[in-house]
Amino acid sequence: xxxxxxxxxxxxxxxxxxxxxxxxxxxxxxxxxxxxxxxxxxxxxxxxxxxxxxxxxxxxxxxxxxxxxxxxxxxxxxxxxxxxxxxxxxxxxxxxxxxxxxxxxxxxxxxxxxxxxxxxxxxxxxxxxxxxxxxxxxxxxxxxxxxxxxxxxxxxxxxxxxxxxxxxxxxxxxxxxxxxxxxxxxxxxxxxxxxxxxxxxxxxxxxxxxxxxxxxxxxxxxxxxxxxxxxxxxxxxxxxxxxxxxxxxxxxxxxxxxxxxxxxxxxxxxxxxxxxxxxxxxxxxxxxxxxxxxxxxxxxxxxxxxxxxxxxxxxxxxxxxxxxxxxxxx
Numbered sequence: 507x508x509x510x511x512x513x514x515x516x517x518x519x520x521x522x523x524x525x526x527x528x529x530x531x532x533x534x535x536x537x538x539x540x541x542x543x544x545x546x547x548x549x550x551x552x553x554x555x556x557x558x559x560x561x562x563x564x565x566x567x568x569x570x571x572x573x574x575x576x577x578x579x580x581x582x583x584x585x586x587x588x589x590x591x592x593x594x595x596x597x598x599x600x601x602x603x604x605x606x607x608x609x610x611x612x613x614x615x616x617x618x619x620x621x622x623x624x625x626x627x628x629x630x631x632x633x634x635x636x637x638x639x640x641x642x643x644x645x646x647x648x649x650x651x652x653x654x655x656x657x658x659x660x661x662x663x664x665x666x667x668x669x670x671x672x673x674x675x676x677x678x679x680x681x682x683x684x685x686x687x688x689x690x691x692x693x694x695x696x697x698x699x700x701x702x703x704x705x706x707x708x709x710x711x712x713x714x715x716x717x718x719x720x721x722x723x724x725x726x727x728x729x730x731x732x733x734x735x736x737x738x739x740x741x742x743x744x745x746x747x748x749x750x751x752x753x754x755x756x757x758x759x760x761x762x763x764x765x766x767x768x769x770x771x772x773x774x775x776x777x778x779x780x781x782x783x784x785x786x787x788x789x790x791x792x793x794x795x796x797x798x799x800x801x802x803x804x805x806x807x808x809x810x811x812x813x814x815x816x817x818x819x820x821x822x823x824x825x826x827x828x829x830x831x832x833x834x835x836x
Contacts, residue, residue, distance in 0.1 A: 511646045513551070517544040517653055524660065531612075531662045534764070539676040545608060545617075546676075548650065552639025566591075566604030568630050569620060575627050584620050587611065594669065596727075596735040598701075602673035609669075612662040618654035670702075670727050670735045670759065671771050679769045680760040681727070684719045688751050694720065697782070699775055701736040706783060723761035723776055723788045730755055761788065 523537040531538060549565035556563055570592075573585040591597070591607045611617035624630055625641065640646040668681040686692065693712020697704045703726040708715040726734055729745050730752070746754075761772050768776065768788075776788050 511640055511643075513544060513548050513640070514646060514649050514653065517541070517548070518649075520544055521653060521656055521660075529661060531660060531664075533665055533668065533678055542605065542608060542612075542676050546605070548640050549604075552635035552637070552642065554633055554635055562600070563633065564600040564604055566600045566607065568624055568633060569604070569607055571630060572620075572623050572627055575629060581623055583614075583616060584623055587614070587616070587620070595733045596670045597672060598736060599673045602669070605672040605676065606666075606669050609662075609664050609666060609672075612657060612660075613664045613666065615658045615660075615662075618651060618658045621651070621654060667728075667757065668759075670725075670733075675771045677770060679725070679772070680762070680764055682719075682758050682760065684717070684754075684756040684758050686713060686717060686754050686756075688753060692746070692754070694726075696726070696742055697779060698737070698739050699778060702775070703734045703737060703742050704775070704779060706779065706786065720756075720758065721760075722786055723772075723779070725759040725761070725772070727757040727759050729757075 520537055520541045524531055524535060524541055527535050527537065546565070549568075553563060553565060553568070561567075569584070570588055573581050573588055576585070587607060587610050590610065591603050594603075594606060597603045597606055607620075608617065611620050621641075625647075631641065634642050636642045640650055665681060668678050671678060693709035693714045694705055695707035695709065697706040705720050705722055705724045705726065707722055708720060714720050726742060728734055729742065730749055732745050734742055734745070759769075761769055761776060763769055780786050780788065
């Protein structure tokens with residue numbers, strides 16, 4: 507049956523483009539963000555907001571409550587996916603959790619089954635408007651489920667751990683693992699900004715500089731499996747002190763795409779880093795101020811989120827030396 511909704515027609519074209527790209531769909535597939543965004547639009551279309559509630563309802567909330575409606579254990583796979591999503595500390599919003607769940611479903615070839623469970627749960631399905639929702643329109647629902655069947659037959663090789671920016675965007679940064687042996691000083695100058703840990707500088711004659719892996723502007727996403735998303739001031743130093751003398755595996759989110767372009771969700775934060783450290787060379791346009799929202803922020807002296815850590819311990823800040831230094835003991 508031909509799609510009756512413009513969103514379905516566009517989704518069909520996007521799926522055909524994904525199939526034309528190759529047998530496997532990875533995070534580097536050019537059409538993947540558009541496909542995911544269209545799925546999100548469809549799952550949001552006609553979703554009604556609750557009355558007298560301060561919580562904005564999103565499609566994540568629909569899937570989140572489905573296991574609670576299960577009386578015979580038929581939703582075990584969905585329950586596990588929901589539990590994994592809820593347990594991911596890198597996700598801070600319903601939007602991020604919904605996107606994570608969609609990526610899990612695509613990877614596990616299970617999205618059609620998850621949506622079918624939703625359709626068979628009247629108490630949740632009634633959250634959608636019968637007049638404009640694709641899920642409650644018989645003419646639109648059949649082609650949509652057919653498209654989900656096609657997706658379930660495709661091979662999605664997605665890196666689920668690369669999820670720290672799903673709250674903001676379907677576009678994901680380049681994610682790489684930096685592995686290093688135990689050393690006395692790793693030598694990273696870090697800056698905590700908007701809940702993220704940035705590499706500001708690599709100290710001369712340090713292990714990090716010698717390895718030629720980390721670059722200023724990169725984001726430290728996790729260390730040995732410990733997430734630093736939304737970490738408090740000094741969290742990276744605490745984690746490093748607990749891992750003293752052990753090999754390190756640092757998950758790094760690059761500020762540049764593989765084609766050399768700046769990763770868009772980071773542009774504002776990178777410009778703020780430049781205002782604090784004008785010598786930081788990130789290839790961004792210089793300027794006396796950084797525009798954020800409706801305010802201009804001029805360069806300020808280092809705030810309390812700038813610190814010096816030695817062997818995981820806080821030591822007095824020395825403006826003329828290196829602030830925010832993380833030193834890993836042997």
